[in-house]
Structure formats: C-alpha cells, structure tokens
Amino acid sequence: MTGELEFIAGLRALATAGAARGFDDDVALLGDLVLTHDMIAEGVHYLPGDPAESVAAKLVAVTLSDLAAKGAVPIGVLLGYCLCDGAWDRAFVGGLRAALAEYDCALLGGDTIALPHGAPRVLGLTAIGRAGARVPDRAGGRAGDGLWLVGTLGDSAAGLAVLLADATASGPLVEAYRRPRAMIAEGRALAPQASAMMDVSDGLLIDAGRMAAASKVGMAVDLAALPLSAAFIAQRGNDRAARLFAATGGDDYALLAALPPGTEAMVRKSLPSGAQLVRIGELVAGAGIALHDAGAPVEPPESPGYEHHA
C-alpha cells in the first residue's frame, strides 16, 4: 500500500494538465470526451479458472464503470491484450463481442503482445466516453449532502470467497464477481445532480474515504442502510460482520454519489426502472469516515478495503 500511495503521489506531481483533474479522479477529460484506463491481472483481479468470456466481460465492465461514474456514455475502447492459447483467445473475443454489444460500444484498436511462458496475463482497456452536460468529480461533495448508493455491496467479494472454497461453484454471487455491470444509465441519471460521484471498486469504506478526502469533508455512514442482495444475505447473513464485509469487500461497481438536499426526486425520475437508490449516510464537516449501525457507533475495520500491495 505504501508503495502504491508513494507511486501515485509521484504521478500526481506529473499530472498537472487540467484534463487530468489533478489525478483525483478515475478519468481524464478532453473536450467533451471522458477517458479512462484500467488494467486487470490474472490471479489478482480474476481467477486463473475464470472463463475467458467472463474475463472479457469483467474487463469491459470495470473500465466502463469509470465512465458510468462520470455520467458519460461509452463510445469505444482500445484493448491491450496478452496472447494465451488459441482456445482461450477465441473465447475472450466472443466475450468481448458480447460485452461491447451490451454497452453499444465499439472496439477502436489496441495492442497485442505475447508474455514469457507461464507469466500471469495482464489485460488493459482504455475507454472513451461522451460526457453529459455535467461531469461530477470526487471533490465537489459538501457538508449537508446526502451520501447515496445505486447497486448492492458485497456480492462480488462473497462470490470470490465462494469460488476460493469451491472453484466449480456457480450462482448469482459468482456471477457478480465474474460479470459485474457498469451502471451507465444509472450514472447518467445521477450525474446532473451529484456534487461528487465515483464507482465503488476497492470497497465502500476506502472509496468513500477518497471522496471525503477529495471533497475535504467527513462522512457518516450507516452500516444498517447498506443495500445487500438476497443472495448475499443467504450466503453471509445480515449481521454486523456481514455488513462490514460488504462495506470493505470491493469489486462492487455500485455508484456512490453525494446528492445535495432536494435533488433526490429529480434523480429518481431519471433512474432506469428497477434501479435502487439508497441513502447510506451524509457528508459532514470534518474529515474521515464515521461508521455507525443505525445510530450506534462502530469501530472502523482494520482494513477499509482493497489496496494494492506490491
């Protein structure tokens, strides 16, 4: 973690262009284009046994999720691919085709390389989206805003735990781990009203902490309010430990937004049917994340979520 933080601080010092948004965001802005790049590695972001189709689907979803979090609509992607064996590569192309079709997004180009034999594969995707009228960053949250979430938490982390116990497991939690969904329509509904927005990729607590730090506010987060799926509750229960697991698991790709008072109705009108918008806390003066469980203070967990250890 220290290594990553130091490295990113070094990069931030380089990223002085306005388009880089001070590196406090997952995207860059060039005119009305929103650009983002994500990388996933075998054995880190997906399991060696995951089907190639689902690896392609996950790569597309996690990258487009950064566009969703800015209210942008995907235009196209550039793929960085490491060749594997022919069957895997073919299946990956099939999964890529399906995923891009789902988001009405074009493959524009990329690069293909071979790795030394036996090396874990690393896949990169750059996504370009068209910005809406407003592109919320992480830094615009204000004390008094509500903290809202669209999507459920913990499903992916629960699915990973299931797979680690039984590599042949299947079901909705495994699907949540293997095939997250980028919430493009939901992001478009939130962006015009959100004072700050991001996707939850490394875990709610760590990502909310980043929004709070960028916005120079504190946050009160209510564990009892976190939206959990029926599949999650069936697998992990619904007690405080389960909710802390959901708050720190990561790989969720839910959308986290700071919404000023009085904007909820507008957002609800624009959300696609079936989308659940849930208030999980509020932005307050101060700094850091204060956790509570329906009012009772909760000690923050030792690890707030997923950080990359070198």
Next chain:
Amino acid sequence: MTGELEFIAGLRALATAGAARGFDDDVALLGDLVLTHDMIAEGVHYLPGDPAESVAAKLVAVTLSDLAAKGAVPIGVLLGYCLCDGAWDRAFVGGLRAALAEYDCALLGGDTIALPHGAPRVLGLTAIGRAGARVPDRAGGRAGDGLWLVGTLGDSAAGLAVLLADATASGPLVEAYRRPRAMIAEGRALAPQASAMMDVSDGLLIDAGRMAAASKVGMAVDLAALPLSAAFIAQRGNDRAARLFAATGGDDYALLAALPPGTEAMVRKSLPSGAQLVRIGELVAGAGIALHDAGAPVEPPESPGYEHHA
C-alpha cells in the same frame, strides 16, 4: 504467430466502427483526436536489467511513435502500471517525467495494479494526439509512389544483441534499444504528402509487407539503400547479412512513407534539420515485397521480422 493473426482477425471482425479504421492501422480516429494503445512486457520488449528510467522512456516513445506515423501531435497519455519495488517505481516516475517533458505531453490518468510476486511486469500506455489536416493510413499507397524512410534501421536490434552478450554494455546501439525516439516533427512533415505511412516497429520487411497488403500493391525494396548508422556499421558491418539483419530487426521506430512522385521537395522543406529522408524502394502493381541489392534480386529472409509467438 498463427495465434496472433487469428486473434487479430477475430478482433477485426468486432472493430466495425469507422473510427477503428478497419483495424488496419495502429491508431483510432475520434474527431480530430488520434488514439493509440501500446503494451510492453519485461523480458519481451525490454530486458529485466534495463534501467527503470529507460523503460519509461521506451514505453513513451514506442507509443508516441504511432502518433508520429499519423502526423499527430501528442496531447496526453494514460498509464497502466504494475507496481514493482519502491526504488524501481520512483526511478520509473523520473523517467516518465523526463520523457513526457521531451514530447510536451501531459500525464492525464491511468491505473496502477500489483502483480503476483515474481511475475514479469506489463506496462501499458494510451496516447492521445491532435491530428493534422491529413492522417495517412496504411492503405492509401499506390503503384508508382516512392517508398521512403526517415530514421535508421537495425540499431535497436544490434543494441539488444550487444546487451544479450554483455548486460553491462553501453553506447549508441544500447541507447537505440533502450531509448528510441518518436519522430513527431518528422511525421508532421511527411503526413501531408504521404499516401500511406506507418512506423517500423516489428521490422522493415514485415511492416512494409503490411503496408503493401493494406494498400493492395507490391513493393520493391533495395537493401543497398537502407539507411544504417555509423554505430551499426561499426558493430555489424555493411554487407548483405548486416543489411538483412537491419531490415528484419525491428524496434526501429523509423517512419516508412509512400510518397507520390513530385512530393519529395515539399517534404524536405518541412523536415526538421538533420532528419534524413531516404528512398528505399517503390510501390508497384502486384503483391508482396521483392527484395533486391542495388538491382540484384535477393531471396527474402526466412523470418521477415518480429511477430509475437504465443
């Protein structure tokens, strides 16, 4: 090679958007923006012992070279980075800073991940450039055009051979391998006149073959005309074997252009001082590359250059 060709054929079938240029190019075009993505891997595109600064310089140069080959001017990059140890990461940031400053190019964003312990690192870079009035592709070459080159051939491959024999070696060939240069100004001078253009990354013969295939023409290439550096000749000599080595080595990042008759003077007027524009052959009716050595036919070498073996 078969694996890569099949994989790329599968991707081409997906890349139906006009911006993808039919996948017959190293870049995508969105409005007046030119986008490209390159990946390099430890032990494949650079040596584990190469200094981190030079790995950053090479990553930037090989990616921006694709913009140069379209006559575009770099605007910014997104970095996909795999954390290593702190010292290497710090040195990489220093090299990245210097390389981006050299090209007046901004760091706009990216992603940082950790790899499993001991995995060879994979680095990705997406570059965005501003297109000039004309963005030559690979497919516009016509029989009767001259085949021209800016830059020398073989230096990088010769430098790699030197390093493989002695990891502590230094000198201009090693520098050519470790720190190629993207010929931005040269590309801007060529692009308005070129009927087809690309950079030489996998070796002259293979890349010229790609231009010939995309343009549906043949090419006659004169080995005797290939521009070699003094350092290259001092190391490898100047006979036919040396020239075949230079024609197939790859990692050159010279610019290869098809120029219609009568355009040479205009190009020379725009080239930066010191740039050498050399005619190495011509485009002819037919297909494939016909090699000759000052008129005498030469058998094509067994391997035309660098292709990725899965």
